[in-house]
Amino acid sequence: MFNRLDYLKIFCTTIRHKTFKDAAIELNVSPQVITRCIKELEAELGEILFVRSTRSIKVSTFGLQFYEKAKATLNLIDEMFAPHVNDNLPVRITAPAVICRLFVMPLIEKISLANPEIHFDVRPSDAISDVVESQIDIGIRVGSQLTSNRFIGRSLAKIRHVIVATPALIAKHGIPETPDDLHRLPTTLLMDKNKNQPWPWFFTDHPSLIPANPAFTTDSGESEFAAVRAGLGFGQLAIFMAAPYIKNGELIPVLQSFEEKSGELDLFLYRPQSGPVPHRTRLVYDAFVEHFSSPDFFFTQY
Structure with missing residues (x-):
């Protein structure tokens, strides 16, 4: 029949x-x-x-x-x-706001110039997005390994951090000699949206700590960065954010003897576990892997 x-x-x-x-x-x-x-x-x-x-x-x-x-x-x-039929669907991407602004958007511009038929839908967020429920094609996050079997994730780079403050804040409160001195100084505190708890500060040859008396608390990396630049407190920032301002003298690094691999966190690229990967998504995913995989990508000298 x-x-x-x-x-x-x-x-x-x-x-x-x-x-x-x-x-x-x-x-x-x-x-x-x-x-x-x-x-x-x-x-x-x-x-x-x-x-x-x-x-x-x-x-x-x-x-x-x-x-x-x-x-x-x-x-x-x-x-x-036909493969071209779905090309007008966007590649949906989520990433922490600062990484989105500094790295994802310039990369999207480069990809778009070479592949103008690909459309993008970008959702900056410091929280882990459920790529399945939110129909996200590619996600970027910073921190520990993804454990859900709904995702495929891979570590692409290490993000190192440095403790900095403005010259005015240092003139007023002095330079900390050990990480424990941070408990008596004004500091910034970044909350982990995914765990609803503070991100600890990491050091070499010293236990991690959470400053006891933060002068400024936020769950936004961009807001913490702005607070440190405004002189509200000492902050442990990603080197790629702080380096330009260290070079021009707006920020001064401290506790450098404790800095080696301090606050080193993984940058993960992830996508849904199940189902075929459309050509447009594979092309963008592979471009992200190539772009972020350099071992020195986030290690900016200052």
Whole structure:
């Protein structure tokens, strides 16, 4: 028993030939299969599609009309499965706001110039987005390894941090000599949105700590950075954020003897675990992997 799509394919092939045998050769089936299919299609339509003779077949007037509809239907199905059909769908990306601004957007601009057919939907967020529920194609996060089996994640780079303050704040409160001195100084505190708890400050050869009396608390990395630049407190910032301001003298690094690999966190790229990966998403994902995978990508000298 044929389904209706089989009927259309066999009918459209048959109409291009003079005999059912010729159509059967093209479709690699027996002439009896072609004959049975055409008879069943004619019975379902209630119309004659071909006038048969011992030597050839001739399409009927109704058959010609039906052929135009059948051909258009098959063409539409072919277009539906063509790779270019889905190119107007965006690649949805989420990343921490500061990484989105400094790195993701310039990279998207570069990808877009080379692939103008790819559209983007970018959602800056410091929280881990559920890529399945939010229909996110690619996510970037900083911190510990992803444990959910709903994601495929890979570490691409290490993000190191440095403790800095403004010259005015240091002139007022002095320079801390050990990490424990931070408990008596004004500091900034960044909350981890995913765990609803503070991010600890990490040091080499010294236990991590959470400053006891933060002068400024936020769950936004951009806001913490602005607070440190405004002189509200000492902050442990990503080197790639702080380096330009250290170079121009706006910020001064402290506790440098404790700085080696201090606050070193992984940058992860992740995407949904199940299902095929569209070409547009694979292209962007691979570009992100290549862009961020340099071991020194986030290690900016100051």
